[in-house]
Amino acid sequence: MHVPTRRTVVTTLVAAALLSTSACGSGSDAAATADNPLGLIEPGAIRVASVGDIRPYAYTDASGEFTGFDVELFRDVAGRIGVGDVTFVGQDFAAVLPAVANGQFDVGVAAIGITPERQETVDFSDGYLAGYLTVLTTPDSGITSSGDLAGRRLGVVQGTLQEAYALKNFPDAELVRFPDNNTGVSGLNSGNVDAHFLDYEAAKTYVEQFGLVDAEDIPSFDAPAGFAIAEGNTALKEALDEGLHAAMEDGTWKELYQKWFPGSPMPEQYLPSDERTSSPTPTTAS
The missing domain is CATH 3.40.190.10 (Periplasmic binding protein-like II)
Structure with missing residues (x-):
């Protein structure tokens, strides 16, 4: 089985974003430009709204740094799409989606369950936890x-x-x-x-x-966790989806799950394709 390398994923995503930008210079993707293909608040950096106390998903350690399953997974995915500058900022959970929707943050990362009600105000990446x-x-x-x-x-x-x-x-x-x-x-x-x-x-x-x-x-x-994104930023959503699936396919997701949820049932739909069965067993979101 061929698993795409991180370099391959980055090159493909950036090229796709640039093509999307040139094909549609107005409308929902207008924020994406040649200098900012992912439509970020600050080109080359991702500002993340999160929560500082939802162990083991996202929390601040003794030194005040964000860590946890969702944090490590998002940093890995961001690296795959060519963004190493990622800043997490703590919010009350109820404030995360409004802050993403109004443009204060590029992404919300806090084991956020994808529901129809939430999709009325923000978009989501594909799911990564249930x-x-x-x-x-x-x-x-x-x-x-x-x-x-x-x-x-x-x-x-x-x-x-x-x-x-x-x-x-x-x-x-x-x-x-x-x-x-x-x-x-x-x-x-x-x-x-x-x-x-x-x-x-x-x-x-x-x-x-x-x-x-x-x-x-x-x-x-019925509501797997996903990364929340401002409505209409399809370039960022598509990039995160591809990076996320690459992390699942090469076993990175599995390694992080075993690290942060030792002994817990493993949701097999997020494993490498050759390890999945027809009866996946999911786990959680907020």
């Missing part, structure tokens, strides 16, 4: 499944898939909205909420850190 949602609680809460949430205070991060899912499926729970998971789990530990609803991978960290209980894992595979 997953489970978890009801997290304390050992003495009496909550053993989502069926026990009626009449209880349930924490969610505002603007996430978990909030939307809870609104639809837990109508008798009292939702308490937080800006991020750290404050939500703090509310759980202090007794301000009875449970917190978040993604499976992030929940594992809090279970280990605070001795909390995973009451139920709920499959939610």
